[in-house]
Each structure stands twice: as C-alpha cells, then as structure tokens.
Amino acid sequence: MLPLLIAQQIREADTHTIANEPISSVNLMERAAKAFVGWFINHFPDKNLAISIYCGTGNNGGDGLAIARMLYGHKYFNIDVKVARFSEKSSPDFDANLARIIHMGLDLRELKPDAAFPAEKSEIIIDALLGSGLNKQLAGDYKRLAEFINEASKTVVAVDVPTGFFTDGEMEKDATVIKADLVISFQQPKINFLLPESAPHIKCWEVVNIGLDEGFIQGLKSPYQFIADKDIKALLKPRQHFSNKGTYGHALIIAGQPETMGAALLSSAGCAYAGAGLTTACVPESGLTALNTYLPEIMAIVRKDDGFPEIEWDKFTVIAIGPGLGKDKATLALLTEVFDNYKNPIVIDADALNVLAENPTLWKKVPAGSILTPHMKEFDRLFGKHTNWWQRLQRSMEMAKQHHVNIVLKNDYTLVATPEGKVYFNSTSNPAMATGGMGDVLTGIITSLLAQKYTPEEACIIGVYIHGKAGDELALPNRMNVVLPGQLAKQLPVTMAKLLA
Numbered sequence: 401m402l403p404l405l406i407a408q409q410i411r412e413a414d415t416h417t418i419a420n421e422p423i424s425s426v427n428l429m430e431r432a433a434k435a436f437v438g439w440f441i442n443h444f445p446d447k448n449l450a451i452s453i454y455c456g457t458g459n460n461g462g463d464g465l466a467i468a469r470m471l472y473g474h475k476y477f478n479i480d481v482k483v484a485r486f487s488e489k490s491s492p493d494f495d496a497n498l499a500r501i502i503h504m505g506l507d508l509r510e511l512k513p514d515a516a517f518p519a520e521k522s523e524i525i526i527d528a529l530l531g532s533g534l535n536k537q538l539a540g541d542y543k544r545l546a547e548f549i550n551e552a553s554k555t556v557v558a559v560d561v562p563t564g565f566f567t568d569g570e571m572e573k574d575a576t577v578i579k580a581d582l583v584i585s586f587q588q589p590k591i592n593f594l595l596p597e598s599a600p601h602i603k604c605w606e607v608v609n610i611g612l613d614e615g616f617i618q619g620l621k622s623p624y625q626f627i628a629d630k631d632i633k634a635l636l637k638p639r640q641h642f643s644n645k646g647t648y649g650h651a652l653i654i655a656g657q658p659e660t661m662g663a664a665l666l667s668s669a670g671c672a673y674a675g676a677g678l679t680t681a682c683v684p685e686s687g688l689t690a691l692n693t694y695l696p697e698i699m700a701i702v703r704k705d706d707g708f709p710e711i712e713w714d715k716f717t718v719i720a721i722g723p724g725l726g727k728d729k730a731t732l733a734l735l736t737e738v739f740d741n742y743k744n745p746i747v748i749d750a751d752a753l754n755v756l757a758e759n760p761t762l763w764k765k766v767p768a769g770s771i772l773t774p775h776m777k778e779f780d781r782l783f784g785k786h787t788n789w790w791q792r793l794q795r796s797m798e799m800a801k802q803h804h805v806n807i808v809l810k811n812d813y814t815l816v817a818t819p820e821g822k823v824y825f826n827s828t829s830n831p832a833m834a835t836g837g838m839g840d841v842l843t844g845i846i847t848s849l850l851a852q853k854y855t856p857e858e859a860c861i862i863g864v865y866i867h868g869k870a871g872d873e874l875a876l877p878n879r880m881n882v883v884l885p886g887q888l889a890k891q892l893p894v895t896m897a898k899l900l901a
Contacts, residue, residue, distance in 0.1 A: 401631055401824065403617055404591050404624035406568040407532050413587075416616045426493045428610070429459065433466035435608035436559060436584050440467075441474055444524065452480045452522035454549065456529040456563075457490035463559050464528025465497035472506055480522055481508035484529055486541040513541050520552040527556055527578050529563040532590065538564045538576045546578045558583040561590055562601055568592055570790045577601040586610045591624055594813040594825045595789035623797065625824045629899070632865045635858055638900050639675070648677030649717035649851025652701070653844065654734060656724045661687040663724025663750065666837045668698045669889040670844025671720075674866070675896070676851040680716070682708070707733055713741045720847040722752030723840045731755050739765035745856050749773045749843040757781040768804040769819075769856045773843055775810045797823055806856050808846070808864060810839060816860040824861050828868025830883075832875035837885035842867045845892065870895040 405413065418425050453468045455461035461483065468481045481501065490498075501508060511517060527549070530542065538546055546564055549556065556578060561567055564577035567590035583605040585593070592598055593605050639648070651671050656664030661683065668681045672695060682701040683691055691700055701709065707730070713719075719742050725731045732755050738746065745767055748756065753774050756762050758781075774782060779792060783799055786792045789811075796807045796817035807817040816824040845867055849859035870891040874883045 401625040402588060402628055403620060403622040404588060404594075404626050404825070405617065405620065405622055406591065406624075407535070409617075409620050409622065410532055410567070410587075412620070413612045413617050417611070417613045420613060420616075421611075426462075426496045429462050429493050429497070430466055432560075432586050432608075432610040433463050433470055435586070435610050436463070436467055437470040437474065439584050439606060439608050440471070440557065441476075447474070447476050448478060449476065449524055450478045450480070450522040451476060451524045451526060452482060452520060452554075453526040454529050454545070455481065455483050455494075456531075457483065457485065457487070457494050458531065458533075459491050459493055460528050460531030460559060460563075462491060462494035462497045463531075464526060465494065465501050467526060467528065467559065468506065468508075469497070469501055469504060472504065478522075479506070481506065482518075483508055483510050484542070484545060485510045486513050511541075511545065517545065517548050520549070520554060523555060525549060525552070525554045525556045526559065527563050527580060528559040529578070531559070532561050532567045534561075534564065534566060535569070537572060543576045546576050550579050556580045556582075558602075560584070560586050565598070565601055566592055568790075570788055571597050573788075582606065584608055587612050589626065591793075592790070594626075594815075595793065596811065597789055623822050625822060627824050627827050627861055627865050632862055632869075633899050635854075635862055636896065636900055637852075637854075645677035648675055649848075649853065650678040650680065650715060651676045651847045651851040652680050652682060652716040652719045653723075653847060654682040654703075654719065654721040654725070654738065655840075656681075656683045656687050657726050658684050658686040660724030660726070661690045662837060663840045665691065665694045666840040666885050666889065667720065667723045667749075667844040667847070669695055669886065670841035670867075670892070671848040671851070672697055672844075673889045673892040674845040674848035674863075675893070676848040679848075682711075705730070708737060711741075716742070717853075718744065718747065718847055718850040720747035720749065720843055722749035723843055725751040727751050727754050727758070732759060735762065736765070739767075743767050745769035745771060745850060747771045747773065747843055747847045747850065749839070750778070753778045754781060763803060766803060766805060769806070771806045771808060771846055771850075771856055771860060773808040773810065773839065773846065775839065779807075779809055793823065797821055806860050808842075808860050810842070814864045814868070816857070816864060818857050818860075820857075826864040826868055828865055828872055830868075830872055830875050832880055832883045833868070833871040833888070835882060835884060838867075838871075838888070841885045841889050844889070866892060866895050866899070869899070873898075 455464035558580040562580040800817040846863035
C-alpha cells in the first residue's frame with residue numbers, strides 16, 4: 401500500500417531525504433522540477449505554446465523558477481515568469497533559483513502588493529505560488545491574484561497542489577483556490593485530492609516520483625493508505641485443483657421486494673460472478689421467476705410476508721442483508737432475526753443500514769468484523785450530519801474502531817475504514833459507473849469474497865478495487881459513457897483473471 405501523508409509528514413520526509421540520502425534541499429528541488437518538466441513536455445509537446453509561470457517566494461515558487469529554466473532549456477522560449485512579491489520574505493532555495501534565472505538572462509517581472517496585474521495572454525498558466533504547507537485561506541493579494549487567474553480562463557497546471565488548496569484537513573466551502581485543469585503532484589497524491597471537496601478546484605492530477613525515502617515514508621505508519629494494483633495481486637488467491645463449490649463458500653443474500661427485485665438480482669450476480677461457490681438469494685415469492693430467469697445459478701429461499709421460513713443459519717459462510725428491502729417493520733424484524741441467529745461477520749447495506757440508523761439499540765447485536773457499505777446519505781443517517789468529507793473521513797475511522805466493524809464509504813475514491821484505525825482509498829472506478837445498482841453489485845462482490853475466506857478487511861479492499869477495475873476495463877478502452885451494473889458483474893471473472901495472471 402502507498403501511505404498517504406499529511407503536510408507535516410511530507411515535510412518530515414523531505415527533511416529525512418535531504419539529511420540521509422544525502423542531497424541538498426536545492427538539488428531535491430531540482431529533482432522535483434525535472435520530474436514535473438518530464439511529464440509536462442510529454443503532454444504539452446508544442447514548444448511554441450505561450451506559458452506564464454506564476455511563482456511565490458517560497459519553495460513552491462523555487463520549483464516554478466527551476467521549471468521555467470528547464471522548459472527554456474527544452475526550447476520552450478515563449479515563457480513569461482512572474483514573481484508575486486507580496487512580502488519581503490523568501491526561502492533560500494527560491495533565492496538560489498532566482499539567481500540561476502537571472503544568470504541565464506531569462507526575463508521575469510514582479511507583481512507588487514495592491515498593484516494591477518498585467519493582462520494574461522498566455523495559453524497555459526503554471527501555478528507555483530503556494531505549496532503544500534498552506535493552513536489558512538487565501539487573503540489579500542494572494543486571494544486577488546488567485547481570482548485574477550481563475551477569471552483569465554486559461555489552461556492551468558499546478559505544481560504539487562493548486563494555490564489555496566489544503567492537502568489535508570477541513571476546507572471552507574467558500575475558500576478561494578486556483579482552479580487547476582491538471583495538478584502534477586510530487587511523490588504521492590495528497591489526501592484531499594481524494595475527497596469530493598477537490599472537485600471544484602482540480603479536474604485531474606498526476607503523480608511524479610521525486611525520490612523521497614520510501615522506507616522512511618512507510619515507517620511513518622500513516623493511517624491513510626492508497627490501494628495499488630500490486631496490492632490486489634498480492635492478496636488475490638487463485639482457484640486450486642481439486643477444489644469444489646464448497647471450497648469457495650456459501651453466501652446468503654437477503655434482498656428485494658416485489659417492486660425492487662433489481663437490487664436482489666444485481667447483488668446476487670455480483671456474488672456469483674466474483675466467485676462464491678454457492679449463492680442463495682432470499683427473495684419475496686413474487687421475485688422467484690425473475691431470479692430464475694436472470695441467473696439460474698442462484699438458489700432461492702422464498703420469503704413470505706410473515707418473515708423467514710425455517711433457515712439453517714450455520715450452513716452459510718456469510719450473510720448479506722439490505723439491498724431493496726425497504727425500511728418498514730418487516731425489514732426491522734428480518735434484520736433483528738439475522739443478528740440474533742448469525743454471529744459471523746455480516747455485510748449490511750442499503751435499507752438495512754437505514755433501519756440500523758433508526759434503531760441504534762441494534763448496534764450491540766452487530767457481529768464484530770461486519771461490513772457496512774453506506775453512501776454519503778446513509779453514512780450521515782448512521783453517524784450524524786457532517787458538513788464536509790474530511791469530517792466523514794475522521795468519523796469513519798472513529799466509528800469503525802468503536803463498533804469493531806469495517807466501513808465502506810462509497811465515493812469516487814471509495815474509502816475503507818477498519819477497526820484497526822486504517823483507511824484505505826480505492827484507486828479504481830470512473831464516472832461511467834455512476835448508475836443505479838452499482839452499489840448492489842459491490843455488496844455482492846464483498847459478500848462473495850467473505851464466502852471465499854478472505855478476511856473482512858481483505859474482502860473490502862479487494863472488493864472495491866475489482867469493482868472499480870471492472871468498470872474501468874469496460875468504460876475507458878471502449879470510450880463508454882455509461883457502464884451498467886449487470887455488465888460490470890459479468891466482467892468480474894475477466895478482471896480477476898487478469899489480476900491473477
């Protein structure tokens with residue numbers, strides 16, 4: 401896993417690398433600028449582009465000056481360097497790079513406090529004003545300059561982070577931030593890139609490696625982790641010779657009402673296609689024909705209006721409950737009966753979460769290690785209103801530890817909070833997957849992995865990754881604008897086979 405660092409830890413990693421590689425701070429800046437320029441010239445190859453580089457007088461500005469010098473060395477001659485001299489302070493590495501720029505004879509102009517800004521005629525703006533150390537909203541001349549750049553409506557490429565953007569912590573909704581079409585970030589994505597508050601400010605981001613000490617970064621033991629392809633390849637277990645359906649577990653999915661059978665079908669499909677040895681769906685009697693028609697591989701337990709028939713609870717490796725069940729007294733009775741009779745981890749989704757939110761005394765019955773899969777609104781119903789996603793991130797960690805459960809909070813970068821105090825951000829998925837029923841398939845996948853004897857934490861991490869990966873394989877190469885949940889479920893065996901190859 402890639403540890404994700406808060407701003408203070410990033411500074412510690414810089415300091416450690418400088419002291420122990422060893423490398424001077426200005427040469428580490430040089431390395432970062434070279435990594436930025438390498439990515440930039442590969443994606444903006446037209447050397448006739450007019451480029452304005454806005455630099456502060458700290459280390460982010462020093463990066464900008466080094467980038468200007470290197471781009472000029474690559475024959476990008478149409479460069480306009482602007483230094484925001486809004487205070488007398490400057491960092492030593494900024495000063496060193498300023499001297500190199502002046503020695504090259506590259507022109508630059510200074511922006512003064514309260515002065516009007518020159519009209520912006522360049523096609524691309526590189527934002528190197530303020531970096532990852534920012535911990536308060538922009539004000540004064542920096543706010544004025546950020547608003548000026550946003551109003552210019554140019555293509556903006558930010559160095560490490562957009563000016564005004566917090567790498568971690570809560571951001572005010574009305575914060576002034578330079579809107580970046582692209583952020584080229586050093587070493588790793590910043591935590592707030594992965595939360596929805598980034599959407600108004602960042603269209604996309606890329607990471608370039610600048611050679612910080614990875615051993616030291618791992619040693620910081622950050623609670624925030626980013627799931628990578630290699631992590632899933634290490635966790636997935638291939639099916640073995642002489643195994644049988646019993647080897648891969650028996651999952652029971654309690655889902656659906658007559659008018660919401662789609663949720664039951666999709667969660668059952670996700671479970672079967674992700675590899676459970678046996679999948680049984682507990683559905684209303686009126687849904688039996690739909691189930692048999694949609695996926696005859698799924699077995700059925702017919703649910704009457706008065707509740708469950710006689711069930712041998714112990715024969716199931718895992719139980720999932722919630723998709724399409726509704727929030728009435730019958731669902732409360734079903735959920736209570738499951739909690740009373742089944743003591744292994746349970747996957748709790750959708751309406752089961754809403755019923756749990758309305759009946760908090762049920763929390764004491766939730767088996768340790770269970771998995772909750774809420775979207776934002778369900779999360780807030782469970783744990784109270786939140787005004788931003790940083791609050792939800794912290795709350796998910798707190799509640800996972802308190803209740804000894806795993807929480808899968810669904811979003812663009814779905815996060816998994818574990819009872820051990822870790823949060824894993826998923827790195828797969830795309831906007832084509834934003835369709836009704838995707839969460840039902842995810843519930844089925846996670847249930848399937850639990851049936852196959854993965855730990856609850858592994859089931860969550862693998863589940864969210866292969867769910868998003870299957871969607872990526874359908875959408876991105878084929879330029880599909882919409883991926884339907886049923887398509888995604890059928891893609892799962894292909895996706896898993898590729899990861900196991």
